[in-house]
Amino acid sequence: MNHDLPRKPADSLSDEEKATYQWQMWTPGFGEEGQRRLKNSTVLISRCGGLGSVVAYELAAAGVGRLIIAHAGNVKHSDLNRQLLMTHQWLGKPRIETIERRLKDLNPRLEIVGLDANLDDELAEKWVPQADVCVGAAPMFEERFAMNDACVRHRKPHVNCAMFDTEATISTFSGGGQPCLRCLTPEIPEFWKREFPVFGATSGTVACMGAMETIKLLAGFGKTLEQRILRFDLREMTFNEFSIRNIPHCNICAE
Numbered sequence: 451m452n453h454d455l456p457r458k459p460a461d462s463l464s465d466e467e468k469a470t471y472q473w474q475m476w477t478p479g480f481g482e483e484g485q486r487r488l489k490n491s492t493v494l495i496s497r498c499g500g501l502g503s504v505v506a507y508e509l510a511a512a513g514v515g516r517l518i519i520a521h522a523g524n525v526k527h528s529d530l531n532r533q534l535l536m537t538h539q540w541l542g543k544p545r546i547e548t549i550e551r552r553l554k555d556l557n558p559r560l561e562i563v564g565l566d567a568n569l570d571d572e573l574a575e576k577w578v579p580q581a582d583v584c585v586g587a588a589p590m591f592e593e594r595f596a597m598n599d600a601c602v603r604h605r606k607p608h609v610n611c612a613m614f615d616t617e618a619t620i621s622t623f624s625g626g627g628q629p630c631l632r633c634l635t636p637e638i639p640e641f642w643k644r645e646f647p648v649f650g651a652t653s654g655t656v657a658c659m660g661a662m663e664t665i666k667l668l669a670g671f672g673k674t675l676e677q678r679i680l681r682f683d684l685r686e687m688t689f690n691e692f693s694i695r696n697i698p699h700c701n702i703c704a705e
């Protein structure tokens with residue numbers, strides 16, 4: 451786990467990459483310059499389960515150059531309804547191995563730093579500064595707070611995706627004096643529990659939104675959910691948006 455990442459020069463695209471990403475490079479505001487930015491970017495993803503696996507897969511598909519992925523434990527039967535990088539064949543074996551293998555099957559150019567651990571303050575302090583954007587996809591608030599707090603310290607943008615049952619929320623925290631996750635949720639909610647009802651289609655929906663927020667941040671186009679939170683419920687197909695403000699006494703981001 452002691453890989454130090456040298457910063458890469460801004461590579462141009464190979465013919466193979468131009469062929470692979472041609473259709474997305476037609477996106478107005480993105481183009482070949484946006485694709486080069488993705489290629490030269492690093493994204494840290496905290497947990498690669500129902501949410502993070504889809505974030506990672508979409509970013510690998512889109513041609514992000516390097517992913518740092520933190521996810522501990524071995525594959526279990528109960529992962530397989532939603533954690534799309536886990537496979538039946540890999541039951542009982544380390545999740546991070548199947549995550550790396552399946553992402554490389556899709557995109558062999560992708561560089562992956564796989565951490566067989568869940569994010570804590572120490573890991574966040576080491577890896578957040580090496581990422582251009584961080585994505586919080588962990589079920590536990592301790593891991594989310596570790597990522598948030600390090601992102602505020604190092605002024606890194608942070609996309610936070612969360613879900614419960616058929617509901618999900620997503621927000622983007624840009625750092626640099628803007629509100630942070632602790633402004634929204636200062637402490638771990640008492641009702642929170644480790645296990646929860648989930649369809650993969652719900653976690654995957656908010657994960658695709660998180661991947662798109664990340665792509666926009668990296669490539670510099672579109673409008674992100676900065677200072678906003680989107681909340682939706684797929685049971686009733688309702689989508690609502692709220693603004694987020696700094697809380698003056700936030701322990702983390704108040705200057």
Ligand SMILES: [Zn+2]
Pocket residue numbers: 629630631632633634696697700701702703704
């Ligand atoms: Zn805050």
